[in-house]
Amino acid sequence: MEHRFEQLSPHILIMHAEHETDRPVLAAIAGADRTLLMDAGASPAHADCFRAELDRRGVRSPDLLVLTHWHWDHSFGMNAWNVPVIAHEKTAEVLGGLSRRGWSDDEMEELVQAGTISLESVQHIRLEYGEARQISVGKPDILFTGSLVIDLGEVSCELRHVGGDHSADSCVLYVREDKVLFLGDALGPSVYGGPRSYSSTAFLRLLDTAYGFGADWLVESHGIPMSGQAFRADLEPWERLARLADAFGSDRERVLLELKAELKLAELPADLLQGVDYFMAGAK
Ligand SMILES: [Zn+2]
Structure with a gap:
């Protein structure tokens, strides 16, 4: 597997997402005094891969780790870092429960039946860990609600709980x-415990929050970093869709008709059409 790394900005090195096993973006934010790691990685192998690159580039090893949410691909590499982990209270609650479980085929099947994880996640976990799977789920050390500012020395980071459809602890x-x-x-649809869905209210609120930071770069964990301008252009049809879903609820035909008219398209691209299904699934 070829790994891609990128110095995204003066203080930030990222490891790009890898789609084969659903590995998300990892980031090291290096201040004058401390390095903060964003997300632990899907496994110790994923974590080791990023650590090796940090060493190779002479980046100070992480002193602290923050989790964006509890999902396995973001958190299961936690124990490989051996640093204090900062997480939202809800993230810690779920990981605390998962840390007491086993990860045999039968036990993973139980989690799928309970709607805790999905079959897709199980398939990715199998691929990421191989057959001789040894999974040890860590528990966060420092818990917060609301928001938290982390001072790294000449660089500060704001960690803010936003919730949303994808995971309540996002x-x-x-x-x-x-x-x-x-x-x-955070901007993804719900993925566990039912069909994928979006609520228009939550989606629009999250977009407002995201734009409110006035960021130059925005990074979604399973995508590629985008400039503020590119991000807005990319999300614009989705914002229109969310507003139409907000106005017309589960009237699928009306939403389709209005969206095609607004975008001046005879047919919607596949991803947006799938988006319509997600909003219909989440309509009240
Ligand atoms: Zn997730």
Whole structure:
């Protein structure tokens, strides 16, 4: 597997997302006194890969780790870092429960049945860990609610709980001096415990929050970093869709008709059409 790393801004090195096993973006934010790591990685192997690159580039090893939310691909590499972990109270609660479980095929099947994780996650976990799977889920050390500012020395980061459809514990991380906003998966649809869905209210509120930071760069965990301008252009059809879903609820035909008219398109692209399904699933 080829790994890609990028110096995104003066203080931030990222490891790009890898889609084969659903590995999200990892980031090291290096201040004058401390290095903060954003997300732990999907596994010790994922964590080791980023650590090796930090060493190779002479980046100070992480002193602290923050989690954007509890999902396995962001958190299961936690124990490989051996640093204090900062997380939202809800993130810690879920990981505390998962840390007492085993990860045999049967036990993972139980979690799928309970709607805690999805079959897709199980398939990715199998790929990430291989057959001789040894999973040890860590528990965060420092818990917060609301928001928290972390001073790294000449660089400060704001960690803010935003919630939303994807996961109730979703947080975003804003690196003030570099004007980079890490969104985690906050803008994604719900993925566990039912069909994928979006609520128009939550989606529009999250967009407002994201734009409110005035970031130069925005990074979604399973995407590529985007400039503020590119991000707005990318999200514009989705914002229109959310507003139409807000106005017309589960009237799918009306939403489709209005969206095609607004975008001046005869047919919607596949991803947006899927988005319509997500909003219909989340309509009240
Ligand atoms: Zn997630």
